[in-house]
């Protein structure tokens with residue numbers, strides 16, 4: 405199994421190897437989905453080549469922060485990475501391959517929209533070395549897709565999954581969204597639509613599924629509808645049932661609050677983030693994390709795509725290294741980092757040893773002990789014979805509550 409470096413006998417290994425992940429943000433979309441608040445822009449034409457040159461320039465100026473680590477996972481996320489021209493993706497991957505000291509990543513993921521999948525592109529992505537394609541499907545129900553403002557149809561999405569399988573991808577992952585209530589639908593109708601999407605997904609046999617609850621992000625069109633009195637979200641009971649039927653209908657165990665797999669296709673990139681493994685994010689709005697002597701440094705690029713490209717062109721004219729504007733940079737103390745690591749571990753169904761995590765970070769577990777105990781008393785965490793803890797099904801269901809309890813152990817300031 406590919407992820408034994410992180411999971412040993414169902415347990416998260418806090419001493420995972422000296423790895424880092426590379427995240428490439430592709431902030432372009434052909435139009436905005438009605439629920440979306442992600443950092444992406446509608447630009448036409450898509451400046452695929454210029455943007456790729458900017459990504460290479462930014463990566464060149466930042467990879468030295470990660471020189472003591474081995475490149476383990478590489479992830480093109482968005483936005484819509486499948487809007488990048490395959491020649492440009494190849495250019496970026498050639499840059500990685502030719503950069504001294506970078507190993508070939510063991511997991512190479514591309515997020516794609518179903519309407520961009522064709523036999524020719526699937527073949528091209530395979531030959532570029534992608535091991536995992538993550539499809540933004542959201543629903544196998546045309547009314548729901550229209551309600552969410554997606555461009556593709558259910559049929560297109562099903563064909564996309566089959567096409568990727570036929571091209572030889574073992575790890576086809578699908579993203580789905582639950583909790584939408586189309587005006588005029590009853591709660592049972594909404595539940596029926598969700599069950600239909602899950603059953604269709606199960607028949608297509610993806611290796612992995614991520615199921616996200618629809619949330620109303622401020623100033624999105626769906627949020628505006630809701631503000632004007634239209635019920636666009638299901639009630640709590642329907643939501644609870646929607647979540648409950650996911651693993652049995654997909655026939656995949658849940659291994660994290662939003663993630664399911666049959667046991668062979670955990671996302672190594674996401675596991676790395678939950679394990680506190682450093683990552684470099686490049687592109688507008690991309691986040692990075694690395695460990696420095698003064699603590700854990702977290703930073704994020706500014707989100708404006710046009711400003712990012714303008715800054716790149718200015719740097720090119722001046723023959724200067726390209727380092728885009730930042731939205732923020734912060735240093736986390738070991739105690740804050742411990743709080744974050746406990747919260748991330750508690751999102752999963754794997755076992756973890758809080759003392760090992762604290763020791764690894766040079767942090768003090770003592771302030772967290774009463775809160776860990778409290779979570780156990782409430783049935784959100786269970787203790788196991790080997791000193792490890794594990795989130796219970798109730799703790800997964802009430803994960804926000806568990807977050808709050810664990811965060812109470814964090815210091816007041818960083």
Ligand code: SF4
Pocket residue numbers: 432433435436437440441442444482483484517540
């Ligand atoms: S394709 Fe993805 S990133 Fe683009 S608008 Fe839709 S949900 Fe947002």
